[in-house]
Amino acid sequence: MLAANRTQIEQLARRLAGMRSVCCLTGAGISAESGVPTFRGADGLWRGHRAEQVATPEAFARDSALVWAFYNERRQRLLKVKPNPAHFACARLQRYFEHFDLITQNVDGLHQLAGCADVIELHGNIWTVRCTECARQMHGRCVLDGDPVCTDCGALLRPGVVWFGEPLPTSALQRAQQALARCQAMLVVGTSSVVQPAASMAGWAQQQGAFVVEVNIGNTPQSDTADARLVGPAGVIFPQLVEALESTQPNRGRQH
Ligand code: BV8
Ligand code: ZN
Numbered sequence: 001m002l003a004a005n006r007t008q009i010e011q012l013a014r015r016l017a018g019m020r021s022v023c024c025l026t027g028a029g030i031s032a033e034s035g036v037p038t039f040r041g042a043d044g045l046w047r048g049h050r051a052e053q054v055a056t057p058e059a060f061a062r063d064s065a066l067v068w069a070f071y072n073e074r075r076q077r078l079l080k081v082k083p084n085p086a087h088f089a090c091a092r093l094q095r096y097f098e099h100f101d102l103i104t105q106n107v108d109g110l111h112q113l114a115g116c117a118d119v120i121e122l123h124g125n126i127w128t129v130r131c132t133e134c135a136r137q138m139h140g141r142c143v144l145d146g147d148p149v150c151t152d153c154g155a156l157l158r159p160g161v162v163w164f165g166e167p168l169p170t171s172a173l174q175r176a177q178q179a180l181a182r183c184q185a186m187l188v189v190g191t192s193s194v195v196q197p198a199a200s201m202a203g204w205a206q207q208q209g210a211f212v213v214e215v216n217i218g219n220t221p222q223s224d225t226a227d228a229r230l231v232g233p234a235g236v237i238f239p240q241l242v243e244a245l246e247s248t249q250p251n252r253g254r255q256h
Contacts, residue, residue, distance in 0.1 A: 017245055021184050022184065023183040024187040025191065027106065030104075031084070033084040038190075056165055065147055078126065083111070090102055090116050091114050093245075104121055105123050105195065109126070121169075122173070123198075127140060129159060130158060131153060131157055132158050136153070168197065185210055190216060191216075202226070213226060215237055
C-alpha cells in the first residue's frame with residue numbers, strides 16, 4: 001500500500017478549500033504518535049485482557065479493583081503524554097472552516113489540550129469520574145487511589161467513560177448526528193471502524209452527500225467505501241493537509 005503523497009494531499013486540499021462545513025471523526029490512532037497505545041493494535045492488550053473484557057459494566061460489578069487498576073494505569077501514562085501534530089492540525093482546521101465539528105471516540109482529552117473547542121466525546125472522558133449511586137460527577141487530571149468513593153454519599157465512583165454494552169451519551173450522539181447531517185466532507189482519522197455506532201457514522205454522512213476521506217496507516221472496513229484515502233500516520237499527513245489548505249486560501253478562518 002503506497003503512502004499518501006503530496007499530490008494526493010494537495011488535490012484533497014483543493015477540494016476541501018471551498019467548503020464551509022467539515023466534520024472529523026477520530027479514534028485511538030490519532031493519539032498513537034503521542035505514545036498512547038491503540039486498542040486493537042499490537043500494543044492493545046492490558047495484562048492479557050482486551051479492552052472489551054475490562055471496559056464493561058459486568059467487569060466492574062465483578063471486580064471493580066481490576067477495572068480501576070486498568071483506568072489508573074492509563075491515567076498514569078496519559079499524565080505524561082502530550083498532543084501530537086495531528087491534534088494541533090485538528091485545532092487549525094477548526095479555525096480554518098466556518099463549521100468544523102470534531103467527533104472523537106477517544107477518552108484521553110488530547111484534542112482539548114491541543115486547543116480544539118466543543119469536542120464531541122462519544123465515549124466520555126477518562127479524567128471524569130461519576131458516582132454509581134448519586135449524580136455526583138468530578139473531573140481532574142490525576143491518578144486515583146484504589147477504589148475511589150463518593151464524598152457526597154460514600155458509594156463507589158466509576159470512570160466517566162462509556163463501556164461496551166452501554167448507550168452513548170444522548171447529547172454527544174445528537175451533536176454528532178447534527179454534525180454529520182450538515183457536513184460537506186468528513187475526515188475519518190485513526191480508527192479501525194469496528195466499534196458501533198461510531199463505525200456507522202461515515203456511512204450516514206455519505207448518505208447525505210458528504211465526501212468521506214479516511215486517514216489511516218492501514219486498511220479498515222471503511223477503506224473500500226471511503227471517497228478518498230490518505231495512507232500514513234496522521235501526525236505526518238494532517239499537518240501537510242492543513243498547510244496545503246492554508247496555502248490555497250490563506251486568509252480563511254472562522255470569524256470568532
Ligand atoms: C452501544 C471507552 C447500544 C472506554 C470505548 C452493532 C450496533 C450497535 C452496537 C453494537 C453492534 N455490535 C456490537 C455492538 C456493541 C459494541 C461494539 O461496537 N462492539 C464492537 C467491539 C463490535 N458497541 C457498544 O457497546 C457501544 N454501545 O452500542 O450501545 C445500547 C443502546 C441502548 C442501551 C444499551 C446499549 C459503546 C461502545 C463504546 C465502548 N467504549 N471506549 C475506554 O476507552 O476505556 S470504545 C474504544 O474503542 C475506544 O473508545 C476506542 O476509541 C474505540 C474504537 O477503537 P479505535 O479508536 O478505532 O482504536 P483501534 O485500536 O481499534 O484502531 C486504531 C486505528 O488507528 C487502526 O485502524 C490503526 O490502523 C490506526 N492507526 C494507528 N496508528 C495510526 C493510525 N492511524 C493514523 N495514524 C497513526 N499514527
Ligand atoms: Zn454519590
